[in-house]
Amino acid sequence: MKVKNTYIIIGLMLFALFFGAGNLIYPAFLGIYSGSNLALAVLGFCLTGVTLPLLGVAAVAYSGTTDVESFTKPVSSKFAIIFAIALYLSIGPFFAIPRTGATSFSVGIQPIFGDGLVVKIIYGVIFFSISYLLAVRPNKIADAIGKYLTPFLLLVLAILIVASFIHPADSIGIAHNASPAVNDAFKDLPFVAGLIQGYGTMDALASLAFAILVINASKQYGAQTQTEVASMTLKSSLVATVLLALIYIFVGRIGATSQSLFTFSNGQFLLKNAAIDGGNVLGQAAHFYLGNLGQSVLAITIFLACLTTATGLITACSEYFHKLVPEVSHVAWATIFTLIATVFYFGGLSELIKWSLPVLYLLYPLTMVLIALVFLSKFFHGDKLVYQITIAATAIAGLYDALSTLSNMTGLFTIAESITNFFTKTVPLGQYSMGWISFAICGFIISLIVRKLKK
Structure with missing residues (x-):
């Protein structure tokens, strides 16, 4: 097989693994509210939703590791295990896997067949x-997903996108804030809002898990040395991330030109007097562009996008936990995670998204800093002390954002006003829920000073 074809096949596989329903819903929601600020919002979204996943896969290949645990081991063995378990459970059975089922049901199935319990059970089982069946055959994942499912997915999306150019619902609308929260400030802070919305895709977290699938596929297609594996992985990842960026731009544009399809009241776009989400945007747009056929096209698109992502997540999580507990087979872990995900699927999409937010505010900063440290490791010779101090500093700010979000969500506890003022007013970027950047930089500088003094 030609090398170029290999890059494309593996790249399409990675694209399909990354591309779940969230990758359609978030940019559509971003688009309808950002309106004329679409360019800035999409730019921010692409930084966290495209660039970070690319860097994540590249960092794992560059480090020569094979899973999240070994990737984070430079911090400490205990931290590596805890972080890996938290990450895999988050992008696996607790949030991301059930979200694929819940999203594909609410966007693709519910508008056609209703939301009755029987319909939901039948769809969930199917x-x-x-x-599950695709996940327990990991050796065939590149061929099954890269060659067949992904091209069809892209074809379906292309039909919807072309229709939006031929017969747009309206011109690009004006910008609105979806809520007072920073992550919804598409009018006042479109770039920042786009950055935080990109968290929702969970692709930066998933990149550390999916990297092993890309690395294994590269080896199957002839890469032998670590340099060859890293090169093939990076080039294949570029194929996936370019596709992701194009999808985000065009889907965001569909949202930005769809404001006239909804009523606008009290600062929110509404459908049947209920606040809309990205799924509603896509559903109404598809129906406008292609009628009933459009709704069917959207249902197929969402189903394939979610199916490929769920398959990759089940595979990656099962392989890691099998390594962690060898006594339980890969197939058994896949069975356990699929059953757990199916149970949480019945909780509904809104609840899954809601409860994932505090976890993302903690895990995303840690993941981004770990990726940066891997690429910078040559400058401090991979010193464990640098890893530990930098990660500890990042965790402080990330933990505050996570607890603050949880506090606002549940009202079960409150955070002292002095602490809140410090993290939101004193810490640079803290008012944007990005105070972890300041903490990470300070931690890194302090670690270098301590390292020098220690010598």
Whole structure:
């Protein structure tokens, strides 16, 4: 097989693994509210939703590691295990896997067949059964996903995008804030809002898990040395991330030109007097562009996008936990995670998204800093002390954002006003929920000074 074809096949596989329903819903929601600020919002979204996943896969290949635990081991063995378990459970059975089923149901199935319990059960059984069957055959994942499912997914999306150019619902609308929160400030802070919205895709977290699938596929297609594996992985990842960026731009544009399809009241776009989400945007747009056929096209797109992502997540999580507990087989872990995900699927999409937010505010900063440290490791010779101090500093700010979000969500506890003022007013970028950047930089500088003094 030609090398160029290999890059494309593996790249399409990675694209399909990354591309779940969240990758359609978030940019559509971003688009309808950002309106004329679409360019800035999409730019921010692409930084966290495209650039970070690319760097994540490249960092794992560059480090020569094979999973999240070994990737984070420079911090400490205990931290590596805890972080890996938290990450895999988050992008696996607790949030991301059930979200694929819940999203594909609410966007693709519910508008056509309703939301009755029987319909939801039948769809859940079908969806997770297919995901499970694909996941327990990991050796065929590149061929099954890269060659067949992904091209069809892209074809379906292309039909919807072309229709939006031929017969747009309206011109690009004006910008609105979706809520007072920073992550919804598409009018006042479109770039920052886009950055935080990109968290929702969870792709930066998933990149550390999916990297092993890309690395294994590279080896199957002839890469032998670590340099060859890293090169093939990076080039294949570029194929995936370019596709992601194009999808985000065009889907965001669909949202920005769809404001006239909804009523606007009290600062929110509404459908049947209820606040809309990205799924509603896509559903109404598809129906406008292609009628009933559009709704069917959207249902197929969402189903394939979610199916491929669920398959990759089940595979990656099962392989890691099998390594962690060898006594339990890969197939057994896949069975356990599929069953757990199916149970949480019945909780509904809104609840899954809601409860994932505090976890993302903690895990995303740690993941981004770990990726940066891997690429910078040559400058401090991979010193464990640098890893530990930098990660500890990052965790402080990330933990505050996570607890603050949880406090606002549940009202079960409150955070002292002095602490809140410090993290939101004193810490640079803290008012944007990005105070972890300041903490990470300070931690890194302090660690270098301590390292020098120690010598």
